[in-house]
Amino acid sequence: MFAYIVRRLIAVIVMLLVVTLVTFGIFFAIPKLTGADPAALYVGKQADPATIEGIRQKLGLGEPILVQFWDFVTGIFAGRDYTGGGTTVRCDAPCFGYSFRNEQPIWPVLQDRLPVTLSLAAGACVLWLLGGVTTGIVSALKRGSVWDRAAMTIALSGVSLPIYFTGLLSLAIFSYGLGWVNGEYVEFAVDPAAWFGGLILPWVTLAFLYAAMYARLTRATMLEILGEDYIRTARAKGLREPVVIGKHAMRSTMTPILTILGMDLGALVGGAILTETTFNLPGLGQAAVKAISDRDLPLILGVTLIAAAAVVVANLVVDLLYAVIDPRVRLS
Amino acid sequence: MTDLSKSGAVGEPVRAGAATPSAFLDVRDLRIHFPTDDGLVKSVDGLSFQLEKGRTLGIVGESGSGKSVTSLGIMGLHTVGQYGRGKARISGEIWLDGKELMSADPDEVRRLRGREMAMIFQDPLSAMHPYFTIGAQITEAYRVHHDVDKKAARKRAIELLDRVGIPQPDRRVDDYPHQFSGGMRQRAMIAMALVNNPELLIADEPTTALDVTVQAQILDLIRDLQKEFGSAVIIITHDLGVVAELADDILVMYGGRCVERGPAEKVFYEPQHPYTWGLLGSMPRIDRDQTERLIPVKGSPPSLINVPSGCAFNPRCPYADVPKDGVTRTERPELRLVTGGEGGRHHSACHMSQEERTRIWTEEIAPKL
Numbered sequence: 001m002f003a004y005i006v007r008r009l010i011a012v013i014v015m016l017l018v019v020t021l022v023t024f025g026i027f028f029a030i031p032k033l034t035g036a037d038p039a040a041l042y043v044g045k046q047a048d049p050a051t052i053e054g055i056r057q058k059l060g061l062g063e064p065i066l067v068q069f070w071d072f073v074t075g076i077f078a079g080r081d082y083t084g085g086g087t088t089v090r091c092d093a094p095c096f097g098y099s100f101r102n103e104q105p106i107w108p109v110l111q112d113r114l115p116v117t118l119s120l121a122a123g124a125c126v127l128w129l130l131g132g133v134t135t136g137i138v139s140a141l142k143r144g145s146v147w148d149r150a151a152m153t154i155a156l157s158g159v160s161l162p163i164y165f166t167g168l169l170s171l172a173i174f175s176y177g178l179g180w181v182n183g184e185y186v187e188f189a190v191d192p193a194a195w196f197g198g199l200i201l202p203w204v205t206l207a208f209l210y211a212a213m214y215a216r217l218t219r220a221t222m223l224e225i226l227g228e229d230y231i232r233t234a235r236a237k238g239l240r241e242p243v244v245i246g247k248h249a250m251r252s253t254m255t256p257i258l259t260i261l262g263m264d265l266g267a268l269v270g271g272a273i274l275t276e277t278t279f280n281l282p283g284l285g286q287a288a289v290k291a292i293s294d295r296d297l298p299l300i301l302g303v304t305l306i307a308a309a310a311v312v313v314a315n316l317v318v319d320l321l322y323a324v325i326d327p328r329v330r331l332s
Numbered sequence: 333m334t335d336l337s338k339s340g341a342v343g344e345p346v347r348a349g350a351a352t353p354s355a356f357l358d359v360r361d362l363r364i365h366f367p368t369d370d371g372l373v374k375s376v377d378g379l380s381f382q383l384e385k386g387r388t389l390g391i392v393g394e395s396g397s398g399k400s401v402t403s404l405g406i407m408g409l410h411t412v413g414q415y416g417r418g419k420a421r422i423s424g425e426i427w428l429d430g431k432e433l434m435s436a437d438p439d440e441v442r443r444l445r446g447r448e449m450a451m452i453f454q455d456p457l458s459a460m461h462p463y464f465t466i467g468a469q470i471t472e473a474y475r476v477h478h479d480v481d482k483k484a485a486r487k488r489a490i491e492l493l494d495r496v497g498i499p500q501p502d503r504r505v506d507d508y509p510h511q512f513s514g515g516m517r518q519r520a521m522i523a524m525a526l527v528n529n530p531e532l533l534i535a536d537e538p539t540t541a542l543d544v545t546v547q548a549q550i551l552d553l554i555r556d557l558q559k560e561f562g563s564a565v566i567i568i569t570h571d572l573g574v575v576a577e578l579a580d581d582i583l584v585m586y587g588g589r590c591v592e593r594g595p596a597e598k599v600f601y602e603p604q605h606p607y608t609w610g611l612l613g614s615m616p617r618i619d620r621d622q623t624e625r626l627i628p629v630k631g632s633p634p635s636l637i638n639v640p641s642g643c644a645f646n647p648r649c650p651y652a653d654v655p656k657d658g659v660t661r662t663e664r665p666e667l668r669l670v671t672g673g674e675g676g677r678h679h680s681a682c683h684m685s686q687e688e689r690t691r692i693w694t695e696e697i698a699p700k701l
Contacts, residue, residue, distance in 0.1 A: 228458065229453060229455065229458040229459040230458065230459055230460055230461040230462070232404075232409060232453070232459070233451075233453060233459045233460065233461070233524075234461070235409055235412055235445070236407055236409060236445060236446060236450070236451045236453075237445065237446040237450075237472065237473040237476060237524070238442050238443060238444070238445035238446030238447060238473075238476050238477060239446075239472070239476055240442065240476075241412060248461055251461070251463050251464075252461075252462075252463065325463060326462070326463055327462070327463060327465075327508045327510075328462060328508070328510055
């Protein structure tokens with residue numbers, strides 16, 4: 001088990017380096033190859049040539065690409081100074097780049113935005129697991145019943161309806177119509193109740209979409225597992241049906257759910273763009289949208305790296321949990 | 333085995349008998365039908381047999397003859413956990429040790445499962461949960477029926493693993509099924525089935541998934557354990573060799589019904605049904621001339637949805653054209669006592685007269701085997 005963890009950790013570090021390299025390559029090398037001036041992109045089209053030249057120096061754009069990459073990676077651990085055009089900008093560790101558009105380092109922005117997105121993802125995840133998995137199990141156990149058909153119809157609509165529809169609908173009803181919740185995001189540390197109130201609609205909206213997918217997945221998996229020989233064996237032992245389902249069938253049903261959950265959670269951290277935009281949550285997704293419309297490449301790079309890291313870390317957690325659940329993974 | 337025919341004279345159709353069962357296991361007119369989109373599948377259609385403790389009954393037949401469905405039916409496994417559509421329709425009576433199981437409370441039957449009647453499945457790898465240790469799966473089976481702590485249950489599991497011939501059982505008890513070899517897994521499966529000293533043990537194709545070299549060991553183990561525990565054993569197989577090894581009595585199933593049953597030596601040496609002849613002809617034998625080819629039973633198993641109205645074996649029977657007195661083609665042959673059958677226990681369901689069958693067997697079939 002220990003060797004397995006070490007192996008996985010090394011794989012994760014390598015993976016993160018590769019992701020950084022590829023992302024860096026795309027954002028820095030491609031503009032260079034295509035002849036576009038990255039420095040000009042950073043500051044927008046209207047900047048004067050002197051400013052652009054200063055930024056070019058600060059970024060070391062004249063250096064070979066590998067040197068630039070090295071500067072970027074060491075900056076993450078040690079911080080770095082951007083010198084050029086007669087001025088120096090300090091970017092403290094961890095330095096994920098510097099936004100010349102907003103004249104601030106990227107990391108504090110990410111630091112600011114990440115908790116919002118994590119709050120959104122974690123809360124929604126709890127809801128959709130509770131709702132989706134329970135619905136899926138009950139549907140599987142009552143296959144073909146009215147409950148099953150109703151649940152699967154709702155699930156189908158949940159999968160089909162986009163966030164900006166269900167989100168706006170819920171806002172229209174519960175926020176503007178009934179006035180039960182207001183849509184403002186408040187930090188948890190400031191006021192937990194307001195934090196909850198601000199997130200409940202996005203949670204439910206996002207969870208509805210995912211719960212629908214998880215209900216379908218859980219139902220299909222559960223039905224497959226219930227046909228397994230070892231479930232028949234469990235019954236042949238004289239176990240009570242709740243034990244057969246809750247212990248034997250659930251343990252196996254969890255495996256594929258966990259796999260999907262890792263990917264979904266990872267992807268959500270970087271990609272809850274629609275939800276954050278719909279509900280005006282100041283999270284990473286919204287920062288990414290703004291960065292794209294501002295052509296703020298360093299910020300896009302920073303968000304991309306965080307999102308990629310989230311996926312990789314989530315998958316690591318899944319792999320470790322996998323080993324806990326399935327002894328065949330652990331021992332092979 | 334107490335025979336069903338005490339009430340009936342020789343040649344009379346055998347029907348499910350007296351009100352109170354005298355046998356340890358008494359299955360009467362068992363019918364297990366499954367509604368499907370294509371129609372009603374009559375997997376088992378009127379099966380009766382009896383079995384005493386300490387005896388072994390071999391149920392033989394090809395795939396789809398209803399053997400496994402019968403065993404699951406006795407265990408009551410068609411009625412639990414059958415969620416939604418596809419629910420089995422079961423009728424008949426199953427008496428186990430004086431209790432009728434079909435009309436019993438499902439929870440009462442559950443409490444009998446694993447304790448009084450246990451089952452060994454065909455493929456021990458798929459029949460064991462991959463995520464739990466062998467020990468956990470055995471102790472679980474024990475603790476459902478015994479109010480003991482984990483330590484005592486574990487001791488019992490190790491004891492059983494030792495008994496079924498697992499080396500270093502105190503260490504291997506913590507292994508997972510995939511760490512066992514096929515033969516070891518089947519031994520562990522047997523240990524799991526025997527952990528509660530069941531009085532009825534059903535082994536459903538216990539050696540089919542195993543290497544030939546391991547098969548004999550497992551059969552020896554089942555035989556030894558039966559002697560030791562004195563339980564009634566039903567061994568379900570398509571392999572007549574397995575039955576020859578173990579069974580006291582043989583029941584041959586075809587198309588969800590019994591076509592012949594009787595003491596093993598009678599069924600082997602004086603079989604009274606063309607299907608049994610076919611099975612014997614398709615069995616490889618060490619004493620047979622190597623140049624001779626095995627003779628398969630021609631055709632394929634009958635559809636259990638549209639079972640032929642007469643004899644189910646008729647379309648495949650090489651003797652279908654033999655004239656039968658006063659019998660129409662659509663009439664179903666009843667299970668009849670074979671004259672001279674040992675203790676009146678040998679029955680077969682064929683329209684041909686016994687003389688005709690005996691003649692065909694001794695003159696045409698037996699010499700070729």
